[in-house]
Amino acid sequence: MSNTIHDVAKQAGVGIGTVSSVLNNSRPVSQATREKVLAAIDKLDFVPNSSGRRLSMGRTNSIAVIIPYFTSSAQIERLRGVMSVIVESDYDINLFTVENAPQRDKVFQTVPRRGRVDGLLIFSLNMPDKDLKRIRQGEIPTVLVESSHPELPNIYVDDIAATRKAVEYLADLGHQNIAYVGDILEDPLGSSFNQNRYLGYCQGMENKSLPVHPPFYRAGWHRRAKGRQVGMELLEQTDRPTAVFAFCDELALGIIEAARELNINVPSDLSVIGYDDIELAHFAQLTTVRQHLFESGVQGMELLLNTIDTPNYNAGSIQLETKLIVRQTTVSPNQ
Amino acid sequence: MSNTIHDVAKQAGVGIGTVSSVLNNSRPVSQATREKVLAAIDKLDFVPNSSGRRLSMGRTNSIAVIIPYFTSSAQIERLRGVMSVIVESDYDINLFTVENAPQRDKVFQTVPRRGRVDGLLIFSLNMPDKDLKRIRQGEIPTVLVESSHPELPNIYVDDIAATRKAVEYLADLGHQNIAYVGDILEDPLGSSFNQNRYLGYCQGMENKSLPVHPPFYRAGWHRRAKGRQVGMELLEQTDRPTAVFAFCDELALGIIEAARELNINVPSDLSVIGYDDIELAHFAQLTTVRQHLFESGVQGMELLLNTIDTPNYNAGSIQLETKLIVRQTTVSPNQ
């Protein structure tokens, strides 16, 4: 069994209060006593039991990060941003991945509790009002990333405008048959980025007086293999599109694979735009909408830490920029 | 403030012991009482405070996962495997990323403690003996992934043989000038996979009577951009290699980018082999050594959970297979 603060106190010949004081610098201790205590701590290789500390202090020093679509590169990149700031802090990260509605509900019901974590960082999920109420009542600081809510601080991106511009770019190149590949519209986890991007797509098409053609909407989830499969379906249609907007880069790469397989040349026979600008988009020379994923994790976590540490921190919302990065998968269509 | 077990007890008109009993099914409770308690729990939206529970039970229900090189796709894929098994369990994940020696030391010194976590899953790091002693003394169950130690259960891969075979494959294609791109040999974090792969490379070269040419050893870390830079250096040499083994796929892709930039055709002018078979290797048609990354996370976590739950579980080591996946970045050299 590990040593406790009592062992240290006995070893140093002092009281437990004194040991606690030197551990936390919570009250002045004479130099001589401090040294005795430090020597005892060192000798016994003592580290305070975190459960005891949590209970008596009423804080946990840990933060929950809740992440759906954990298979997506974009989420991972955000998480990297989160970790880069957390290593500099005293907080631990509790990682919760969420794949379906029951998992999400369980997490939302049990995790945002006093004594469980000191803060919540939620990626891409919209908060059901019931769970939100609990967060507000328990006053556990919460920040949303890639999601927004009038009452909660968040980091977001103007998905609609970004997608609209990407689609308009395709239209300006001369494309008329532009497909949208995303996720199913009524997302069971309650994320809204797919709806937003689809909305942006519709707006772009409308602005350019192009028709939104239902067979050109495809749901393909977040991975390349799925994109390839959906790409095959899409491109095997007799009346196939000349350009595709994919709501994430993985999907875009899958579509390029499908095209390759069907001997459809990208970009001369098919233009493809992705979204996110993940690491590999550069390798693939993919035209895409860059959003600052790593940065979103950094900012989200910094916002959360500030909210936790400074009681009345006025945590507003932060909008991150996007930028269309034109590479080599988009050109004007063949005449 | 949240409700406590006392509030529930009062609300239900029973004692706290009874509430605890129905929460944990730890002793029989009459149907009538149980229903009163459940109603009170429901009404007060009560979830037991985890800090209190941790302290009194002496277990934390959480597991630390310690991950270096968090920017690498391979580690992420392992983590995905870990998360896929953890969601089915009652454990939480505490995620620790480690980027340098001080961080590693701090984590090894403070995390493997009773009252902190119930188990440790360590990726890719070798345990210093001093820290290992603490783990053994405190008897906190530990499993290593991509690392091995005579006293600790682990999940590993025969890096040496896998690399040797990959290099021999290149030699058999007719390559004589084969470069190795990996990390610096004396890794400050104390991982051994780079050494092992380099050793495999040397063995392969020796088996085929090929010289190990020092300028053909390059250290490039784990990301594409770095691989591109190292690739430039390597390929701008007057006497450049005709084939490259890269110790991870990201690096291999970076080298292909460098070649592209220097107008060196892959594969006809330069063959490239990677390692890991990450998601995007398929897209890039990269010849690579496949290891079962996701599976390594799954198995590591399952092994750990078994070790925690069944006291004398005989957790041995598990070797995972590798396989050379030949795609389109390797051919015989030009005559």
Next chain:
DNA sequence: CTGCTTCTCGGAAGCGCTTCCGAGAAGTTT
């Protein structure tokens, strides 16, 4: 009705820590 066993349950003790009250020592002033 008595003496036994079996059910059911209340609540004190204790997990390891921090906080805080107050006691004693040391230093200062008059």
Next chain:
DNA sequence: AAACTTCTCGGAAGCGCTTCCGAGAAGCAG
């Protein structure tokens, strides 16, 4: 030297839970 003030520190109380002792109720046999 007495009366303060200031330092220093011991250890009880309490954080919210689980466990466990033992008490009372209920059931049963004689």
